[in-house]
Amino acid sequence: MAKNITPRKENYSQWYLDVIAAGQLADYAPVKGCMVIRPSGFAIWEAMQSRLDRMFKETGHVNASFPLLIPKHFMEREAEHVEGFSPECAVVTHGGGKELEEPLMIRPTSETVIGHMYSQWIQSYRDLPVLINQWCNVLRWEMRTRLFLRTSEFLWQEGHTAHETAEEAQEETLRMLEIYRVFQEEYLAIPVIKGIKSESEKFPGALSTYSVEAMMQDGKALQSGTSHNLGQNFAKAFEIDFLDRNNNQKYVWTTSWGASTRMIGGLIMTHSDDDGLILPPKIAPVQVAIVPIFNNDQERSETLEFADAIANRLKEKIDQLQIKIDSSDNLRPADKFFHWIQQGVPVRIEVGPRDVKKQSAMVARRDIREKNAVPVEQITQHVVDLLEKIQQNLFERALNYRKENTRTVSSYAEFKEIISNQGGFISAHWDGSKEVEAQIKQETKATIRCLPLEKNPEPGKCMVTGLPSAQRALFAIAY
């Protein structure tokens, strides 16, 4: 067992921080609540960005860049928005050595300034839809922070679209939610539940907010992608209007949707074990690490040459394979293995002098720590299969864990007992009132993560008040 990592059972929070430290993924920055994403962590973000960006572009979106600083009065134009975000803002009061006439807020999100630009760009229905995304940093002052999951500054993408009709805006909102689901499940191997947020949990200024919710290994929920139907709220606040097909002046319908570096936290918490990071092959910056083992110069050159030959064989047949040969001299074999284990690399190939003679190699998988000697002529197919198996196994393991820790309850007493003893997700009826939602949160710390999108919701009675409920809500204690 890894000496530098606290076991999950002992202290889950410390385990999480230890995995990050061991993988050299991130550090706290000298400014409170901010983080430095180190190269190993940032490579994961780059992999996420490139795959998500491709999905956005395939659905017709383009990227742009909007300013970091937002005039204070912009924030005030949408009443719910300013109420929600003002307390979290960092404020610039001085620039170029002088006090500013109007304070500037560092963007906590960009609906306001983008709304302002859209009002200038959009004149006619011919200018619609506008489908723009930006990758950037945002800042929300946080008192209690946790690397990746909650930091004052974080990196994200925020999509902002404008449409002719309410229907199109709703379609877009659900389209992007589905992209988040596909991305999380197919690339990150994280099973998620799509749903709509309750009124108290929705985005300040939105008509409705949808999210994808995942279960971490401690049974807590992580919201890791949200999609908002903003209706005409921001269109009215920023006068984004257009001449429609019948020559009438109308307000546009807008949406916004975002996912952030928080997903890296979700990735760590879903798959990793007491030895450290485990990455799914489809998102791993390094998918295969080849580790030559040698005791002298002769062995060094032999094993490195063999490692090269294996790498070339793999790269030739596996498209876009990310592979690294560990040619370092200053670590013992066990320390080298440990390095790649804690980097979460899915497949490790070890080659020593005896392997060179036998023309085979030891191939180890990270997810279940299985190790096999594989003849060199079979190695390509073996690695192809293994990468697929690992991806699938991680998803299924997480899905089973979620199933085992999701419970359906009908009484509030049962709900309270499960939340305090077992945690996990609880599916329960709720009467739809803010008051009951607040009471449950206060008494149990559990919140409504979402009302899952279901084809045939089953009606029932609120577990607290007995009033009618149209469908079960998903409750959990959340990050």
Place this chain on the structure above:
Amino acid sequence: MAKNITPRKENYSQWYLDVIAAGQLADYAPVKGCMVIRPSGFAIWEAMQSRLDRMFKETGHVNASFPLLIPKHFMEREAEHVEGFSPECAVVTHGGGKELEEPLMIRPTSETVIGHMYSQWIQSYRDLPVLINQWCNVLRWEMRTRLFLRTSEFLWQEGHTAHETAEEAQEETLRMLEIYRVFQEEYLAIPVIKGIKSESEKFPGALSTYSVEAMMQDGKALQSGTSHNLGQNFAKAFEIDFLDRNNNQKYVWTTSWGASTRMIGGLIMTHSDDDGLILPPKIAPVQVAIVPIFNNDQERSETLEFADAIANRLKEKIDQLQIKIDSSDNLRPADKFFHWIQQGVPVRIEVGPRDVKKQSAMVARRDIREKNAVPVEQITQHVVDLLEKIQQNLFERALNYRKENTRTVSSYAEFKEIISNQGGFISAHWDGSKEVEAQIKQETKATIRCLPLEKNPEPGKCMVTGLPSAQRALFAIAY
């Protein structure tokens, strides 16, 4: 001639802004001096990023992310650095609804905070070299701004490296300068001169600063990539030390190097004409636009089908070709052509009903406005050749322009006359003193752009004082 663009001869500054507006590349943001990079402009930045990023990675660099906010006392630890940057900083004084104990600066550049992190990460020579880059936004308060060329907030990359020896740091500094040269010349088709900056023009805190300098179409110089050898200045200020191979505690040697969205301004000013933007094929987000011309539904489906067939033919043979078919219904053919001309697309293919019958298409090049009917079976080779020709022609045109507008002078009288009448670059001897440099700047507005890196510099006498000079300096009025 384009009605929406002021001719260069009439008003070069206005021409520049008109080209940006016509190409929908950028807008001013509601915060003074900040800009919005619109999708057409941002696609150019994405193309620059992907190519530069690949070059950085091929030379062993990795990406990371450091925080936006820097504690004020960090800036003060390197004396020249704080003197240079403090007046340009935006200052955050409030966060989370409270006044902060210590003001935070929005990063104008990140040597300080990165130096702080390096001091924690680097312990031994085994940790060296550290070769990290980040793509991010920075902010330097500017009074006089110009889209892309000088804005308060801009996007850039900043590389920060730490080395065991002075020699390695110097090698790295020149390696990255060479990458900027190659990128500018091979991708942007902008000829540049590599050189070292004079003492008064170097980066605050650097031992020496190198840059690549290009000539714009008005004869002014644009610095569009700098590489700094920081010596041990930041290592001492932030205590970045390590145990060397002989077990002695030593300070590391650091470098930093950056290039920004300013390059988009340089690209526009180097190649574009009175009709608007011209992009070199190797950086153009769209390399080929196919424009079907039709008057009725029958013609529409015929020409679109033909356009598709041509696109598929091209994509099959030309790797990673960026191609767009303009299927819009609401513009006249002339307006469609104009749209693609002002987007700077290198090759335009027009297909009308008659072309479908003849199985040929009109192929137009953007750089010299030549148009040829090309049979469909020859079109792939024609386009391949054309893209190469355009790339080369743009570079040669710019190189010739620079040659024609670079003059060697020996007297200060001649210098003053040329600077005020013709502008351009002037190669002249200078005695190396700050005083003479300042006098020339004050009297002519020209500055020393760099001391070009030359194998056999020719010594001479300063044109102002007659004192000895080791080599000619390159003077120009600069952006």
